[in-house]
Amino acid sequence: MAAKRSGAQSKRSQRVGVSLQSVQEPRSEPPLSLERIVAAAIELLDAQGIDGLKMRRLADRLGSGVMSLYWHVNNKEDVFDLALDSVLEYRGPPQIVESQDWRGEVVHMLEDWRASMLRHPWSALLLPRRALGPNILSRLELLSKTLSRAGVADADLNVAIWSLWNYVMGATITRASFDLSDDDRAAAQQHLTRCSERYPTIERSRLLLDNDWDGAFRKGLDFLLDGLAPRQ
Amino acid sequence: MAAKRSGAQSKRSQRVGVSLQSVQEPRSEPPLSLERIVAAAIELLDAQGIDGLKMRRLADRLGSGVMSLYWHVNNKEDVFDLALDSVLEYRGPPQIVESQDWRGEVVHMLEDWRASMLRHPWSALLLPRRALGPNILSRLELLSKTLSRAGVADADLNVAIWSLWNYVMGATITRASFDLSDDDRAAAQQHLTRCSERYPTIERSRLLLDNDWDGAFRKGLDFLLDGLAPRQ
DNA sequence: ACCTGAACACCGTTCAAGT
DNA sequence: ACCTGAACACCGTTCAAGT
Numbered sequence: 046m047a048a049k050r051s052g053a054q055s056k057r058s059q060r061v062g063v064s065l066q067s068v069q070e071p072r073s074e075p076p077l078s079l080e081r082i083v084a085a086a087i088e089l090l091d092a093q094g095i096d097g098l099k100m101r102r103l104a105d106r107l108g109s110g111v112m113s114l115y116w117h118v119n120n121k122e123d124v125f126d127l128a129l130d131s132v133l134e135y136r137g138p139p140q141i142v143e144s145q146d147w148r149g150e151v152v153h154m155l156e157d158w159r160a161s162m163l164r165h166p167w168s169a170l171l172l173p174r175r176a177l178g179p180n181i182l183s184r185l186e187l188l189s190k191t192l193s194r195a196g197v198a199d200a201d202l203n204v205a206i207w208s209l210w211n212y213v214m215g216a217t218i219t220r221a222s223f224d225l226s227d228d229d230r231a232a233a234q235q236h237l238t239r240c241s242e243r244y245p246t247i248e249r250s251r252l253l254l255d256n257d258w259d260g261a262f263r264k265g266l267d268f269l270l271d272g273l274a275p276r277q
Numbered sequence: 278m279a280a281k282r283s284g285a286q287s288k289r290s291q292r293v294g295v296s297l298q299s300v301q302e303p304r305s306e307p308p309l310s311l312e313r314i315v316a317a318a319i320e321l322l323d324a325q326g327i328d329g330l331k332m333r334r335l336a337d338r339l340g341s342g343v344m345s346l347y348w349h350v351n352n353k354e355d356v357f358d359l360a361l362d363s364v365l366e367y368r369g370p371p372q373i374v375e376s377q378d379w380r381g382e383v384v385h386m387l388e389d390w391r392a393s394m395l396r397h398p399w400s401a402l403l404l405p406r407r408a409l410g411p412n413i414l415s416r417l418e419l420l421s422k423t424l425s426r427a428g429v430a431d432a433d434l435n436v437a438i439w440s441l442w443n444y445v446m447g448a449t450i451t452r453a454s455f456d457l458s459d460d461d462r463a464a465a466q467q468h469l470t471r472c473s474e475r476y477p478t479i480e481r482s483r484l485l486l487d488n489d490w491d492g493a494f495r496k497g498l499d500f501l502l503d504g505l506a507p508r509q
Numbered sequence: 510a511c512c513t514g515a516a517c518a519c520c521g522t523t524c525a526a527g528t
Numbered sequence: 529a530c531c532t533g534a535a536c537a538c539c540g541t542t543c544a545a546g547t
Binding site for chain 2: 170173174177179182183185186189190193199202203204206207208210211212213214215216218219221222233237240243244245246247249250251252255258260261262264265267268269271272273
Binding site for chain 3: 343349
């Protein structure tokens, strides 16, 4: 993934002598680094979306020439991969208690996963196309371990993981891409009303106006967990 | 969506007189039309993927200049929208019987949905970003109607629809984008094995090698339907 | 009504240098 | 080790015409 960087990231030189000067000229950019690039990429993606990330724009934000980026990164794909995995870091639950409440743990993990992605809506759209970075794998590992400890048989483990993964990804991607403005949503529903002879049922239930996404997510998740729960 | 086409699509002139000649020169392209453009776009997407669809390449395939496309279509987005909805047309179940087996119907509809998308893997990746075309809405309508007739209360209908939608979309998108070659999959699992101290559980369960996608899809779907089924 | 080529603005990346 | 500008290949689309 990351190209030819040496172990230079810990260099972060602390030349305290210039700190007063740098107050005067706060625009003197620190040197380029993978961390700065990834951070700027995330900002840019948050602000402008997937199509808004251009190498030149990224370089502008960092106060460097475009081609400087290419010393730290192989290509644009790299930037996407790094931004995505960076955003999915899991800061586990506060307590490390060996809880008995496996179901609560799983729900917490998956809701956190979804929340992390919704904080950066582009990440949900990006995930399917990208490699599984270390943070994603860690989340999968933790989920597996919890289910396994809860008593899910090894033979059922993969089905459980993939069912939950599919559901969470689907819910998050849908939510992230259907999160229209109120105007857009109203317009869509109105379009539906105009065609109400063709789509009477979804028009009546006002499907496109319903936006209790969190509640719907939680309910479907509960159904899945009911089914996946180990029998005793 | 579609730009300034007149009602010209039914023109399909049958000048039988030239039919013999056209055997001689089978490369004489028929005139451009929305249908031909969409069909060619689907072919191109099937062959080269999302990034492989370029306006110039599309024009080449159709034996026309690039800019000719723009008379039939507003822009590239249009091509995506049309190709996507075209691929999602639902040819319902053969019998129109008012079946009692609502659950079987729902499973059939959703498996067909998934199968249609997997036949054109780019469609799964494309769907989240696009508007809901008529074929997608028809599928949603049919699903709603079936669930409603089965006894799902109006208040629960939207949750049911969105849960199923989320699950199907997640499963399909995941399947479409994780459908690596055997080599790639083995390489990914090997990478996991190298880091097995960090990911012991998913390494042990060989998560990335598991490829009973259809079975896993079906099982998770059953769990959801168990939960969504109307109580009596 | 339908098609076209030239041209523009833009974008990712190669290359050959610079320090 | 790190950064740079010039240049290339490519791509979506505007425009002003053609028939």
